[in-house]
Amino acid sequence: MSGATFLGYGRPDGSVGVRNHVAVVSVMDNCNPVTRKVAEAVAGTIPVTTLFVRGQLGRDLDITLDTLAGLARNPNVAAVLLIGLEAAMTEALAKRIRPSGKTVASVVIQQVGGTINAIAEGTRAAARLVREASRQRRADFPLSKLVIGVECGGSDTTSGLASNPAIGVVADRVAAAGGSVIISETSEFFGAEHLFAERARSPKVKAQFLEAVQGFEREIMAHGIDLRGSNPTPDNILGGLTTIEEKALGAMAKAGKSPLVGVLAYGEAPREAGLNFMATPAPAVESLTALAAGGCQICLFSTGVGNPIGSVVSTTIKVSGNRNTVDFFADNVDFDVTGVLERGEPLAEVGGRLGDYMLSVASGELTTSEVLDVRETCISRFLPSM
Template identity: 40%
Template structure:
């Protein structure tokens, strides 16, 4: 018999079987010179979202593939009801290819080309017309109850301080375990900020292949910097991290690894790749806040937990981001941006597990429709991890 107190949330079942916690219509620009037109459509049609970016043309090889995978991943994320793909027409990332791949998910998707429609104004008009129809269709979709096994929860930390590894990160680790135990998926990211703590994750890998992959991605990240003739540690920890009390990348990594909880590491996936297994998953991303956030959302995360000791406004255009303060003074100072305070652990008024339960409860509320601070402020950040030059 199913337990009566099984954690639940209210979401939207999609055609591909996945469940969304938001019901957006996404205006997806495939090239940087289409982003302003996409933004104009969002200004005209309520219920639409988009993002500004600098990608989409003169990209080749793995860099092209990663950008393409990210575009498609944003479109097929279950938080999106339908997609208007907006392209220029002559770019490397052809809009029709992106649209065709998104269409495989079964959701509504249509293509608008600025060149084919006779310029910016005509493309905006056509895109707005399509978007308005999709928004009305989306508004008729009702939320239904689901359990947490349907969730992919991204985790990240940014603007870390000396409290991060003592309060918010281990509390998120508790939540990660709770998500996994409920049958869901928790994503650990930011490979750069796991350098020095990789052995802890490798020891928890489900098999030797996964453990080996842990060391491989760490070495690859180090090698990228060495190929450029630089040391990662000259930029990480950042000046803000140092001012916040962190002394080295390794110390920062040990704190960041706490977000992973204690459950076995099931697999290690590429940037913007959808997990093939449930449980704890490591996505290979850089430490850059926006790029790792984008990768996890493109990989299917419906919601993200973001801890910070220095404070951050970061948000996503399609996924709610719950921002968790590591210390009480910053939470009180940046109340416009931070959703929850884990500084109570440092204050001695709550335990790590009590804060973890509070975060877990907030996930249920946000997944069911409660807005986060970044959503209220329309903080629609987006950035793709580029792994090659522009030609």
């Protein structure tokens, strides 16, 4: 993979997509039915939905709009069709997407006279955008154009021993080539943060990272919550993971050994290339949504006992080192790293093959969550609706 390139789609802002989707984006929850119908009607589109916006305020509204805009600005998206209820919030979202330089069209349900007209106009607009987008050709780009998310779900003890360290090898190569890597899931650093913090490039980054993790733990403690009710999950425990500390020490391996250069808020794009940490909740769909909003074209997703889900926007690669899962859950596994535990294959070799596979996916090879459409969007909430 050293010195390797991939075939991607150049975007006006200099970023590079590994897919050429037209995103049909709901401006708020009540637009989702139209968004889904339009996306079903037009091949080459993806639906980007949200369960909120209406009634959200302040920081909570900003995070939701910024995340929706980030999903639309993701380099995997060639053009955007917004489905809004009314004009003001539709424009508020469009304004956050336009700096990407890509086409942003919109259909406002109240202005076109209801559901049937909105579906008809949206379908025509999406069809036009997909035909325009399809004129673009893939070209060669260096690894430095990649932003990859590293994620785990349905973890077990093989995750920490095989799939996460194999992903870490790829993460180090992307970071060394000048690309970016984002690791997330704040609570999955409890018990490992002291080790990860030592990799911070500056005292400031170290302090930001520790505050993100330990501040979140203080919040849990202040609520009197026992994290054991939620994490490790029942399937993690069946897979042999006993405590959050054990899970965290294995999860951290996904980030390889590169220095930590930045700490990002939910859905925020890296300000600097290299390894970044993003503060997100641990559940995979919320975390993947934030990683995609932060610009990840690809997420490397390690699974132990089996978690099928992928991101709608960021192409998701499922990696497993558990033989039972690779055999029994095969429909949802993209890359098999069982050789690490079964045959003692060196992680550098297995990670090298995973990196080559990732570049093939970046160049157009489809993954299980894409072909089976096992994809979901969920933007985290930080305050109640009013």
